[in-house]
Amino acid sequence: MSTTASTPPAGAAAQVIRPRGPGAFRRFSRHRLAALSLVLILSLTLACIIVPPLLPFSDTEIDIMQRFASPFTGPHLLGTDPLGRDTLARLLMAGRISLSVGFSAMAISMVIGIAVGLYAGFYGGRIGAILMRFVDAMLCFPSIFLLLAISAFLQPSVGSIIMLIAATSWMEVARLVEAQIRALRARDFAVAARAIGASDRRVMFRELLPNAVAPIVVAATLNVAHAILAESYISFLGYGIQPPTPSWGNMLENAQSYLTSAPWLAIIPGAAITLAVTGFNFIGDGLRDALDPRQEAR
Amino acid sequence: MEADTVLEVRNFSVSFGILPAVRDVSFSLKPGETLALVGESGSGKSVTSLGILKLTPPAPFCRIEGQALLRTRKGDVVDLVTASADAMRGLRGREAAMIFQEPMTSLNPVHPVGAQVGEALRFHQGLSKRAALAQAAELLDLVGIPDARRRLGAFPHELSGGMRQRVMIALALACEPVLLIADEPTTALDVTIQAQILELLQRLQQRTKMGVLFITHNLGVVAEIADRVMVMYAGRVVEQAPVRRLFHAPLMPYTRGLLRSVPRPDFSGAEQPPLEAIPGSVPDPLAPPPGCSFSPRCGHFAPGLCDSVSPPLSVAEPDHLVRCARWADVAGAA
Amino acid sequence: MSGYVVRRLGQSLVLLLMVSMIGFAILHLAPGGPLSQFAAGGDMTQEDLDRIAVQLGLDRPLPLQYVEWLWRMLQGDWGRSYRDQQPVLHIIGSHIGATLELMLTSTLVAMMIGAWVGILGAIRRYSIFDSLATIGAMVALSIPTFWFGLVVIYVFSVGLEWLPAGNRYTIGDESLLDRLHHLIGPCMVLALVSTAVWSRYMRSSMLDVINQDYIRTARSKGLPERRILLNHAVRNALLPMITITGLHLPALLSGALVTETVFTWPGMGRLFLDSISYRDYPVVMGILVFTSVMVLAGSLIADLLYSIADPRMGAPG
Numbered sequence: 001m002s003t004t005a006s007t008p009p010a011g012a013a014a015q016v017i018r019p020r021g022p023g024a025f026r027r028f029s030r031h032r033l034a035a036l037s038l039v040l041i042l043s044l045t046l047a048c049i050i051v052p053p054l055l056p057f058s059d060t061e062i063d064i065m066q067r068f069a070s071p072f073t074g075p076h077l078l079g080t081d082p083l084g085r086d087t088l089a090r091l092l093m094a095g096r097i098s099l100s101v102g103f104s105a106m107a108i109s110m111v112i113g114i115a116v117g118l119y120a121g122f123y124g125g126r127i128g129a130i131l132m133r134f135v136d137a138m139l140c141f142p143s144i145f146l147l148l149a150i151s152a153f154l155q156p157s158v159g160s161i162i163m164l165i166a167a168t169s170w171m172e173v174a175r176l177v178e179a180q181i182r183a184l185r186a187r188d189f190a191v192a193a194r195a196i197g198a199s200d201r202r203v204m205f206r207e208l209l210p211n212a213v214a215p216i217v218v219a220a221t222l223n224v225a226h227a228i229l230a231e232s233y234i235s236f237l238g239y240g241i242q243p244p245t246p247s248w249g250n251m252l253e254n255a256q257s258y259l260t261s262a263p264w265l266a267i268i269p270g271a272a273i274t275l276a277v278t279g280f281n282f283i284g285d286g287l288r289d290a291l292d293p294r295q296e297a298r
Numbered sequence: 299m300e301a302d303t304v305l306e307v308r309n310f311s312v313s314f315g316i317l318p319a320v321r322d323v324s325f326s327l328k329p330g331e332t333l334a335l336v337g338e339s340g341s342g343k344s345v346t347s348l349g350i351l352k353l354t355p356p357a358p359f360c361r362i363e364g365q366a367l368l369r370t371r372k373g374d375v376v377d378l379v380t381a382s383a384d385a386m387r388g389l390r391g392r393e394a395a396m397i398f399q400e401p402m403t404s405l406n407p408v409h410p411v412g413a414q415v416g417e418a419l420r421f422h423q424g425l426s427k428r429a430a431l432a433q434a435a436e437l438l439d440l441v442g443i444p445d446a447r448r449r450l451g452a453f454p455h456e457l458s459g460g461m462r463q464r465v466m467i468a469l470a471l472a473c474e475p476v477l478l479i480a481d482e483p484t485t486a487l488d489v490t491i492q493a494q495i496l497e498l499l500q501r502l503q504q505r506t507k508m509g510v511l512f513i514t515h516n517l518g519v520v521a522e523i524a525d526r527v528m529v530m531y532a533g534r535v536v537e538q539a540p541v542r543r544l545f546h547a548p549l550m551p552y553t554r555g556l557l558r559s560v561p562r563p564d565f566s567g568a569e570q571p572p573l574e575a576i577p578g579s580v581p582d583p584l585a586p587p588p589g590c591s592f593s594p595r596c597g598h599f600a601p602g603l604c605d606s607v608s609p610p611l612s613v614a615e616p617d618h619l620v621r622c623a624r625w626a627d628v629a630g631a632a
Numbered sequence: 633m634s635g636y637v638v639r640r641l642g643q644s645l646v647l648l649l650m651v652s653m654i655g656f657a658i659l660h661l662a663p664g665g666p667l668s669q670f671a672a673g674g675d676m677t678q679e680d681l682d683r684i685a686v687q688l689g690l691d692r693p694l695p696l697q698y699v700e701w702l703w704r705m706l707q708g709d710w711g712r713s714y715r716d717q718q719p720v721l722h723i724i725g726s727h728i729g730a731t732l733e734l735m736l737t738s739t740l741v742a743m744m745i746g747a748w749v750g751i752l753g754a755i756r757r758y759s760i761f762d763s764l765a766t767i768g769a770m771v772a773l774s775i776p777t778f779w780f781g782l783v784v785i786y787v788f789s790v791g792l793e794w795l796p797a798g799n800r801y802t803i804g805d806e807s808l809l810d811r812l813h814h815l816i817g818p819c820m821v822l823a824l825v826s827t828a829v830w831s832r833y834m835r836s837s838m839l840d841v842i843n844q845d846y847i848r849t850a851r852s853k854g855l856p857e858r859r860i861l862l863n864h865a866v867r868n869a870l871l872p873m874i875t876i877t878g879l880h881l882p883a884l885l886s887g888a889l890v891t892e893t894v895f896t897w898p899g900m901g902r903l904f905l906d907s908i909s910y911r912d913y914p915v916v917m918g919i920l921v922f923t924s925v926m927v928l929a930g931s932l933i934a935d936l937l938y939s940i941a942d943p944r945m946g947a948p949g
């Protein structure tokens with residue numbers, strides 16, 4: 001017990017009551033919600049990959065005789081849309097698109113964010129300062145306004161939507177990496193590595209970046225959630241993924257008009273987005289606790 | 299409880315979960331007397347002081363056992379350990395007050411110091427905001443803050459560390475408590491300021507006849523301010539004696555080590571014996587050594603005796619207690 | 633303190649300059665650029681387009697165009713709408729009120745609910761209430777705003793018929809009561825995310841404060857727990873929330889756009905979407921720059937408020 005006069009007693013007590021386990025994995029799995037979310041996301045992903053070919057209906061099969069079929073009543077498990085297309089098939093195919101947009105946009109935004117943050121944090125100087133002011137300026141734009149303004153100029157396609165979301169969501173990562181690298185750069189091991197003549201590239205990628213991995217992994221997870229949400233917003237507003245390609249967002253595009261007659265058209269895809277985004281957010285939260293024990297108490 | 303006693307602590311223990319921080323501490327304090335509680339960080343001295351006023355975390359996190367009898371100004375005796383939360387609220391600040399180590403962080407940064415000093419008066423004596431402020435000005439003047447009336451509206455960050463600690467003292471003494479617990483009040487201050495604060499505390503104590511429990515690790519401060527000294531090690535009291543006796547005839551090897559590890563304030567330069575550090579370090583509270591908890595570091599260690607049973611507190615003289623199986627031999631060896 | 637204000641103003645100006653550059657770049661570097669509006673009509677020859685380009689000054693070097701554009705913006709000439717030739721600032725001005733009404737009310741709601749949830753969560757840490765509040769906040773942050781809007785309309789307008797499904801007031805009835813009735817739905821929807829943000833940050837801010845030495849001092853004075861919490865803990869824990877509210881402004885604006893779309897609320901967000909579908913670039917660019925200036929001003933105001941609310945900020949250095 002190291003209670004000195006300056007240690008807040010509550011903190012001391014918390015340490016005693018919640019001893020820190022040795023493994024990050026154990027800390028992660030102690031977060032039941034995070035573990036549950038991981039299972040959920042994995043099953044959702046697998047379902048989107050495996051199930052569609054097994055269904056009796058394809059997502060593009062129009063059947064005018066079966067318009068607005070309610071869920072759980074006929075052969076269409078989750079009902080049909082105004083064109084008589086099967087909601088379940090569309091939901092899973094949309095999941096393929098929405099999840100891949102989420103992951104790809106995350107990957108690209110991480111690359112941009114890490115590159116900018118690494119450069120600005122390592123070299124600093126005038127270019128570093130300009131880069132970081134650019135990050136600040138980009139963050140002044142409310143993200144949806146920026147997304148919509150740029151998307152108005154684009155020929156919407158899955159690829160361009162991915163680029164668009166990535167281009168508007170790398171800034172937080174850049175800020176985070178810059179701060180980490182700037183702090184790590186001054187630490188002994190980095191100074192030592194440079195003193196023995198290691199190249200900048202080596203110090204950056206072999207010494208500094210690995211030490212910033214924990215917050216980067218957390219940010220990446222949360223970024224997937226953000227990208228899925230962003231895709232759903234602009235698709236809902238009509239500037240994202242264009243029909244007939246289904247995405248969770250564009251499935252909701254016209255749902256408002258049918259709210260009285262066919263509420264499931266609005267409820268089902270929205271629930272899918274909420275589940276997926278909640279899942280990634282909980283995983284991110286669990287990872288933060290697991291990888292960064294200093295933050296654990298919060 | 300004897301009539302002329304302010305505080306009597308009996309078999310007092312504090313534990314956090316399975317971790318005992320303070321074990322079986324007993325002592326008493328008379329009005330106008332200063333009892334110094336000495337020990338290293340982690341010895342349990344701060345937890346003892348916080349535990350008496352129940353400022354430790356609440357019940358499931360922290361368990362307090364034993365008795366801590368306080369004689370209030372009216373003469374009633376209250377056991378602080380069993381007192382209800384409401385009762386404690388009425389006693390804290392009014393009958394028993396506390397000063398903390400860090401004057402920087404112990405004052406609320408967003409309230410002016412006058413309001414903070416007057417706050418206890420408003421709650422315990424029902425003074426109006428205005429009357430409380432007027433009395434706060436007098437208190438600030440009493441603790442030696444120049445131009446006190448003008449400083450009422452000052453924020454803590456606008457004052458120096460010494461001034462802030464004076465504000466803390468004014469705040470603690472606002473309702474003239476019978477017991478003052480001072481938890482390392484001078485540790486964070488410059489040496490010259492330390493002396494001023496000690497002098498101030500002594501002056502105020504003579505005025506109000508309050509009993510002072512003074513927690514410190516600084517033996518120089520002890521020599522200056524204490525009437526009696528209690529030494530703690532690993533959560534237990536290991537020696538208790540009047541201050542002169544403790545400095546000149548310490549019995550517990552740990553106390554002796556402690557005295558040898560710092561320059562003696564009561565010896566002048568030529569008599570100063572060479573300094574020695576105590577070997578080893580404080581035991582892990584979750585895996586204490588068998589027997590006497592100081593035995594692994596003790597120069598008088600006797601195998602089979604010191605590592606078998608934890609020694610009881612023995613009475614060496616009527617006013618001198620020591621927790622050592624070999625205190626008689628140690629005394630003889632000196 | 634004045635030094636801090638000047639420094640902070642200077643930073644904001646630099647950011648403003650960069651924001652305007654980004655806005656200009658989006659307009660001019662995008663495929664087609666501002667001319668694409670006219671080209672899209674299809675009935676113009678290349679000569680017509682070239683002439684328009686000269687008339688609009690689009691044939692000159694970009695940096696020059698930028699400086700002129702910026703100069704005009706600073707003088708309040710934000711261009712005219714392609715749709716009806718109205719000045720852009722005028723159009724924005726006639727829509728901003730509805731948006732501000734929505735943002736302010738929902739922020740108030742979020743503060744009141746979120747702060748209490750956060751405070752209670754911190755005081756009863758790890759209790760059932762705290763766990764539920766933490767999970768609830770996480771889910772609230774994950775729900776797409778537009779979907780929550782649809783659910784609210786489905787439940788309260790379609791199902792229970794308690795609330796109107798959209799618009800700011802019933803035509804012919806613009807009484808305060810009618811306006812409030814219309815405000816409830818969109819306000820609830822926009823407040824969801826803000827409430828979650830407030831509760832999370834308030835909880836962690838309270839946890840920081842509760843472990844501070846001065847709370848122990850307040851306890852040692854024998855103050856009632858209520859007063860310790862309200863006067864000492866909450867007062868301090870609210871300070872960082874000023875900054876959080878400023879930082880949350882961009883997300884709030886984004887949320888407002890979506891909420892306005894779902895509830896056909898005649899605010900700036902709806903105007904923005906309409907302008908995009910009309911390819912009304914001057915209005916699109918105007919709103920983009922306007923919102924980012926709002927965000928900048930918001931964070932500047934938040935910082936200044938903070939420096940007033942926290943006496944320590946007045947300290948030299």
